Amino acid sequence: MMSFSPRYLVCLLLLLGQGLERGHAEMINYQGRLSIQGVPFEGVGRFRFAVMEGARILWSSSELKVPVSKGEYSVRLGDSAQAPPIDGALLRRSAQPPKLRIWFAREGAAWVKAGADVPLDMHLVAPDVVSHTPSGASLPTEAAPASPLVTLRVAGAPSLGSEKAALVLVEYTDARSPACVRFQTEVLPRLKAAYIDTGKLRLVTRVLPFSGASPEDSLARVAWCAHAQGKFWEMREKLFAAGGLLSAEAVRKLGQDAGLDAATFGACFTDAQSANSVLKESAEAAKAGITTVPGFVLGSSAAGMVAGVRLDGDLTYERLVAELEKNLASGGIQ
Numbered sequence: 001m002m003s004f005s006p007r008y009l010v011c012l013l014l015l016l017g018q019g020l021e022r023g024h025a026e027m028i029n030y031q032g033r034l035s036i037q038g039v040p041f042e043g044v045g046r047f048r049f050a051v052m053e054g055a056r057i058l059w060s061s062s063e064l065k066v067p068v069s070k071g072e073y074s075v076r077l078g079d080s081a082q083a084p085p086i087d088g089a090l091l092r093r094s095a096q097p098p099k100l101r102i103w104f105a106r107e108g109a110a111w112v113k114a115g116a117d118v119p120l121d122m123h124l125v126a127p128d129v130v131s132h133t134p135s136g137a138s139l140p141t142e143a144a145p146a147s148p149l150v151t152l153r154v155a156g157a158p159s160l161g162s163e164k165a166a167l168v169l170v171e172y173t174d175a176r177s178p179a180c181v182r183f184q185t186e187v188l189p190r191l192k193a194a195y196i197d198t199g200k201l202r203l204v205t206r207v208l209p210f211s212g213a214s215p216e217d218s219l220a221r222v223a224w225c226a227h228a229q230g231k232f233w234e235m236r237e238k239l240f241a242a243g244g245l246l247s248a249e250a251v252r253k254l255g256q257d258a259g260l261d262a263a264t265f266g267a268c269f270t271d272a273q274s275a276n277s278v279l280k281e282s283a284e285a286a287k288a289g290i291t292t293v294p295g296f297v298l299g300s301s302a303a304g305m306v307a308g309v310r311l312d313g314d315l316t317y318e319r320l321v322a323e324l325e326k327n328l329a330s331g332g333i334q
Contacts, residue, residue, distance in 0.1 A: 040071025
């Protein structure tokens with residue numbers, strides 16, 4: 001087993017402190033020290049960071065490669081160049097004091113949890129050693145989540161279920177995908193009855209262009225325009241029922257059957273705003289590592305954001321139930 005002798009120097013500063021009360025994006029400057037078997041680490045380390053409220057993920061980064069010199073490293077968390085922005089007001093409102101959790105891995109090695117979670121004070125603190133393991137002692141290892149931690153914006157997106165649900169499943173879908181059709185017909189009805197209608201889960205849906213389709217001919221644009229009139233779920237049912245590629249006339253007929261105002265829907269489908277919105281949502285999905293459908297993220301929601309883990313691969317009802325029950329029992333994303 002790999003042994004660590006980690007000592008962390010922490011200088012935590014939420015920049016633009018006045019923005020905390022206004023909900024502005026913030027950044028955390030973190031400085032740490034890391035030793036392996038008593039020897040200061042040298043080289044580029046692989047790190048993952050998450051801000052935790054107990055077992056709940058408030059914010060998370062993807063994998064970051066950070067240079068470490070003589071065991072010392074520094075990183076700016078929340079910098080848009082490295083990870084999603086941090087909502088400082090959300091950290092202020094957390095029921096428990098938020099803490100920073102860190103995972104570390106050398107190239108080719110497994111992930112381990114790098115020491116105890118670090119308290120995030122909401123002010124600048126003097127650098128100090130906040131945790132220490134005596135030389136030669138083994139650091140308790142905890143595997144990082146099998147899927148990368150991601151943060152997604154979901155404010156204003158179509159959803160089913162209570163906003164007070166403990167868990168949120170973000171779904172990326174397109175009615176032309178056979179796998180999405182299977183989820184729609186085989187998984188969603190059972191999921192809705194057992195978890196969504198009972199208040200345990202909220203489903204948030206994004207329509208992602210299938211197989212590289214452009215916004216001009218994708219069903220994502222149709223769905224976006226239906227949502228603008230409050231008819232997303234009606235249109236979703238009809239798109240899945242129709243399947244395949246649809247002509248402009250067929251799209252207009254679907255809109256009429258779904259109860260959409262024809263003139264408003266037609267104008268929306270041809271204007272730049274709907275195309276740009278689809279492109280923006282596709283870019284956000286790609287940043288989270290979702291480039292094809294179906295794609296799923298299971299997490300918890302706060303302030304219009306969902307922080308959680310990707311569920312990659314074929315998501316059967318049985319696999320999804322196992323994930324839901326595990327996280328409902330533990331009180332947060334594990």
